[in-house]
Amino acid sequence: MTIHVAHRSGAMPAPNLRRKPNLFQRILLHWNDYTYIAPALIVMLLVIAFPIYYTVELSFFKTPANLSMDKKIFVGLDNYWAILTSKSFWNVTYNTLIWTVFSTFFAFVLGLGAALALNREFLGRGVLRAVLLVPYVISAVAASYVWKWLYHSDFGVIGALSVQFGFTDRPINFLDNIYTALPAIIVVNIWKEFSFAMIMLLAGLQTVPDQLLRAAQVDGANAWQRFWHVTMPHLKGVSMVTILLLLVTNLNSFIIPWIMTGGGPAGATDIWITQIYQMAFGRIRFGMASAYSVILFIVMMLLGYFYVKALTRGDEAKVE
Amino acid sequence: MTNLLGRKSVPARLSRRNILSYSVTALLATTMIAGSTTSFAANVDLTKWSPEYVKSIAGTAEVDTAAECAKVVPSDYKGRLSYWWVGPTQAQPEIDHKMDAEFWAAWKKAYPNIETDAQSLDYNDMLNKVRTAALGNAAPMVAKFPILWGVEFAAKGQLKELKPEDVGYATDDFWPGAMKSVTYEGKTYGIPTNNETMGFIWNAKIFADAGLDPEKPPATWDDVVKYSKQIKDKLGINGYGLVARQNAGNTPFRFMPQLWAYGGGALDETSEQPTYKTVELNNAGSKAALQAAYDMYVRDKSVPASALTNTQNENQNPFIAGQLAMMIAHPAEYAKMVDLASKATGADKAAADAVVQNMRYGLLPEGPARRAVVFGGSNVHVFAPELVEGGLDVDAARAFICFSTGPEWSTKLAWVGSNPGHLDGFTTKWMKERLDTIKFLDVTTSMLPSGIPFPVIPEQAEIMNIIVPDMLQNALTGKMTVDQAADDAAQKVQELLDGM
Structure with missing residues (x-):
């Protein structure tokens, strides 16, 4: 939309000859x-x-x-060069991407499902809402230790149950195997984060007008069509913000991978943050760790830019 | 860098602190030239060291610490001292608190005119606090550090040279391994206060059930591999408590003894005069040790599958539950097991009590090259005068170090978990009392001559906590072959030494 301003005199306004004051x-x-x-x-x-x-x-x-x-x-840009040309950086980046994308996607999808379920009236909704919030309020440290013992390769509950029910003949080696360790800790992260997405989306669902949903129903739209064509467009803004916040949080995750595996085995769960921590406080290479941090900072700033854009999109539309 | 007897260069402008420093240095020089030393000497023969020998020499000598130290610094000396150390915590037994209190009372009585500011710090906080304090010229005069910390400060030039002779003792009064840990680039920067090494514990009942001699630990590391497999095959429980977690101090403390025993090393730390310039992580001995770990974890599956994420703490519960047969353990592990058993309830308690009854301590196994163990303990250091808040009172520091590192207090202050740094401590009545009251102390003490300190270079933390566990994990997960993992680790160490 464009705004046309009509001037009473009908002439163009005189240019402002006074210079704009500078910052000082x-x-x-x-x-x-x-x-x-x-x-x-x-x-x-x-x-x-x-x-x-x-x-x-x-x-x-x-x-x-x-x-x-x-x-x-x-050393100028040597630290950056050393990082970007090292094989370990790309392994760690790959782990970070897998960790971030899968954690974010599944936490969002589960959160959306839980929010849609809790948005309906049913007996015990309040209790279920409180129960589903538990992972979010539990300390990440405590949760990590609990899950570590659940997964334990020798005495874990999950492994014991899988043997008892005959799924496997020996306990599953979740955390001490380079192929299963990362998926195992991603599951813990999703469990920890989905309730955050649920709260955000539940708030977003309150903004979906009831009359629109009823009108769609009268027009013969089925449940999926009502969800996709009425509910989802109203959740677009809050979904964007939720996904961006989850991405930022997951890129910055430290507690769960560090406590559960320490980045191991053999670097299978090493992500950017654990690598930076290890570089600084394990290897005492503060210069290299700082370069790593700057790279992460740039990525985060880009995400922050999109986050702010998503937040202010409505305001820009109003101005127009 | 300076030593206790002088400086290399004189700054153009003398501050009050410099003048004080020169005065005390001159005083010290005079004292040292006068040659006043205590009458202690190493009355022990390291070549005869065994559990029996340790018992035979205990209680054979009398010491009067105050009188001896008064020969080094007069007991009426008036001065001030600041001292930081990791004091006893709530988790430690009452006897440690009692000895600590007795020490400070005795120090006050011996040197009533030395005003002492002693700060007991938490282990996890102390290193960073000291680093910060030293950067801000607010370091204490004297600090007691765990054995590996001192090298960082020595390398930064923040410590004053300090050797046993400076406080009236002889270098021979201390373990050679301990003296290596306070030597950086050929100069001595500290005095050992206490030293300990780990022992090997096993469950005699599991050994018997698996058809092994319940009273004999595995003699060699090859036997450990064999016993571990036999126990797993016959009883279905894990044999050896392997620890291979990344970035965990427990891992090198348990794997390096095996590596050294096979003739390997990170650098040349096993040699008499190490230079720390030769990388040995991929020599035949190191690869043999890595292969033995691989055989237990991958081939035989006779060790905990969780070894890659376990620290030693996660081995304690299976051991007390009778689900783990043997492991490398600290001298205080027996007390820990007794504690765990006392907290168990019902059927668990009966099982835990049985494990405590069946618990045995022995020497760590030998390898083709040697019997080896990590040399642990603490050392006392003096900070450079310009870094000490209010300046360094050299004589107060010397008096305190003489008093605290002598045979009496180096024994009493290490009552439960360690041993006297001063060798004459083994001849005291207090050592006899310890041997009479602390189970297996004679055995764990007997490992001391086999102790090898980690390389005394600032890079040792990265080598031991990162590169060595990485090497183990790369081999045990199958990410690399044993040879590749060893070569990869050696290359990383070489790059580290080359400053890359």
Whole structure:
């Protein structure tokens, strides 16, 4: 939509010859406003901007194993080059993509199913809603240990049941096998996250107008058609935000893989964050870890950009 | 870097702290030149070391720590001391708290005019706190570190040279392995306070049920492989408690003894004068040790399948439940098992009590090259004067180190979980009391001469906690062959040493 403005005189407005004040002039002009927010700005600079700056700076240095930072050596982009050309980086990136995409997709789909189910009136809905929220409120550390014991390759409940019911002749080796470890911890992550998607989508479902659904029903639309053509379009915005938040959370996941496998076996569950942690605090290579962090930061910023775009899409439409 | 007797260069501008430092250094030099030493000497013969020998020498000597240390620093010396260490925690037995309290009372009595600021820190917090404090020139004068921490600070030039002779003892009064752990690039930066090595524990009943001699541990690592398979085949339970988790300290502490026994090594840490420049992770011995681990995990499936995600803690429960036959264990493991048994209930309690009754301690198995174990313990260090808040009081530090590392307190302060760093501690009445009251102490103590410290280089954390477990996991998961895994690990270590 375009807005046409008619001028009373019928002539074009005279161009504003006064130059727009620059940033410094604007600060001077509103010095009292800036004074009010100065403490918050200073704190933000200290706790957000400085660590980011220092991480970027460190990423251009080789830091000695003895942590003697005054002896760090400037290596330019060598750390980035070493990371991007290493085989382990691409293995870890592959794991990270599998972890993030599968966790996000299944957490969203399960969350959507649970939200649709809980959006209907039925006996015990409140209890079921509370039960389904439990994974979200449980500490990730506690959940990781519980699942670790459930999966345990020698004494795990799941393995014992599979033997008892005759599915396998010996306990399934979930976490100590390079092929099953990543899927096993993705299941835990989905279990932990789907209730977040459920809450978000349940809130979104409240915005679907009842009269539209009834009208569609009167027009002969079946349940799938009502869901796909009426409900889903109304959930588009909240779905976008939920998926983006899940993507960001999963890219930043640390607790579940670290506690359950420590990135093993043989790097099978190593993702970016565990790799960065190990690089910094296991291998004491802060320069390399910082370069890794900057790469992750760039990816996150891109996702953040889309997140903000998704959030403000409605506002832009209103302005138009 | 400086030593306790002097400096390399004199800065153009002298600060008050510098003047204080030079004064105490000069005083110390005078003291050292006067040659005042304690009358302690190593009254033990390491060549005869065995459980019987350890018992025979205990309680044969008397010591008067205050009087001996007064010869090094007069007991009326007036000064100040700051000291950080990992003190006893709530989880530790009462005796540790009692000894700690007695130590501070005795120190106060021996040196009433040394004002002492002692900070007991949590193990998990201390390293980062000391790093930060040293960077901010707020380090303590004296700190007691676990055996592997000191090298980082020595490499950064943050420690003052310190050798036993500086506090009235002789280098020979301490374990050679312990002295290696305080030596960096040929210079000595600390004094051992206590040392311990692990032992080998097994369940005698499982051994008997599997047709093995219940009173004899496996003599060699090849026997461990054989026994483990026999136990698994006959009883269906796991034989050896392999630990191969990534980034976990437990893994190198349990695998390196096997590697060294077969003649392998990370670097040349097994040699008399290690240079830490030769990579040995892919030599024949290292590959043989890796093959033995592979045989147990992959071929025989006689060790826990969860070994790749387990730490030692996850082996304790199967052991007390009678589901694991043997493992490498800390001297305090017996106390831990007694504790676990006391917490069990019903039928579990009966089973756990039976396991405690059947628990045996022995020496770690030998390999074709040697019998070996990781040399553990703690060392005391002095920070460089310019990093110490308020300056370094050298004589207060010397008095304290003499007092705490002598035969008496190095024995008493290591009561349950360790052993005296000072060899004469083994001759004291307190050592006799420990041997009489702590089960299997004579056996675990007997492993000390086989102790090998991890390489004393700043890169050892990456080698031991990352590269070695990676090597194990690459081989045990089938991601690489044994040869490939060893070669890959050796290449990583070489790259690390080359600074890549």
